[in-house]
Amino acid sequence: MRAMAQAKIDLGQLSHNIRLVRANLPAHVKILFTVKHDGYGHGLVEIAQIAQREGIDQLGVVDVREVERLRRAGIELPILVLGLSRREDITALVSLRTSITIADLDFAAQIDKEASSQRIRTSVHVVVETGMGRFGLFTKSVLPFFQDLQRFSHLQIDGIFSHLAVADSRDPADRIYTIAQIEKLNTVLDQLDREGILPPLRHIGATPALLQYPAETMNGYYNMMRLGAIFYGYSEVPPAGTWAEKIVPIATVITEIIDLRELPAGSYISYGRTYQTDSVRKIAVLPLGFGSGLHRGLSNCGEVIIGNQRAMIVGKICLDHTMVDVTGMEVKIGDTVEVISPRLTAQQQGDKAGIGLGEIFLPLCKQVERNYIKTQQQ
Secondary structure, X not given: OOOOOEEEEEHHHHHHHHHHHHHOOOOOOEEEEEOHHHHHOOOHHHHHHHHHHOOOOEEEEOOHHHHHHHHHOOOOOOEEEEEEOOHHHHHHHHHOXXXXXEOOHHXXXXXXXXXXXXXXXXXXXXXXXXXXXXXXXXXXXXXXXXHHHOOOOOEEEEEEEOXXXXXXOOOHHHXXXXXXXXXHHHHHHHHHHHHOOOOOEEEOEOHHHHHHOHHHHOOOOOOEEEEOHHHHOOOOOOOOOOHHHXXXXXXXXEEEOOEEEEEOOOOEEOHHHOEEOOOOEEEEEEOOOHHHOOOHHHOOOOEEEEOOEEEEEOOOOOOOOEEEEOOOOOOOOOOEEXXXXXXXXXXXXXXXXXXXXXXXXXXXXXXXXXXXXXXXXX
């Protein structure tokens, strides 16, 4: 029985996106594919299987539960938990051969003790605070922290990284801020290098940095990029004039028209009376709402595609339903409606509402029924 709304995930397009990105990276740069939050809603295991097949170097997840799912599915790639983990998860993380993010010596000691009891060495990556204001060691503490780590014989210190706060911005002040963040980590890496304790993997760049700061984040000490959105089909910054113009979204979310009605001028639509018709309008009702992941911020500004025509979302998006204005369009009940697709991207929808693209496609792909296809890409 077909669901009211579906996400078609094109794994062939995913493979194409991965190969295109790899072809445009320096040969020495490794790729960590961010598959956290259920593969950004596209399906954790299905996405990871393609990543493994395409030769991705490492996966990034949010917590031990995602590591467990991947290992049960036979994924053998190195997996890094990108955030800070709970102490109670150490035993499972170690046994699952996980790379663990650390920024605390007591936490490192607990990992070392557990790894010793399991008679293995556990990979760790040290996170550094350079301007995100979230978590990580302050730069002045990094060298002594690494020196202290040397006493733990069951830790394998594989990496060091930081997060860029505004790499997706083109504002001159934000560019200065981003360069300053990179230089802060560079200073730390130089200290570690001179002490002979520089870890093998160093990374600070994600998708926006790949396109806006390639020289700064893939040269010198840096040899890995953390990439997510671009593989799912989104560059996060305008890709005009670059190879990234060939990146295509891998998800198409569709629903259908379940009702059509003609409303007279002066009619209000949906809760809150936020939209009133200024003339006789033909309104289509869709069986998809914020309960199925359609962001309510698209009310009165988002669009859908029916056939080859765009129709505007009118009135507040309801829990289970959305209304669109199809005045002047030849449509009927049962017609397919595109909500996000290569023709109507999450980026385009988000721009209309001032919403991040991840806030658009992640809940939609995650909450509707997912179907996987594999088209052949040139």
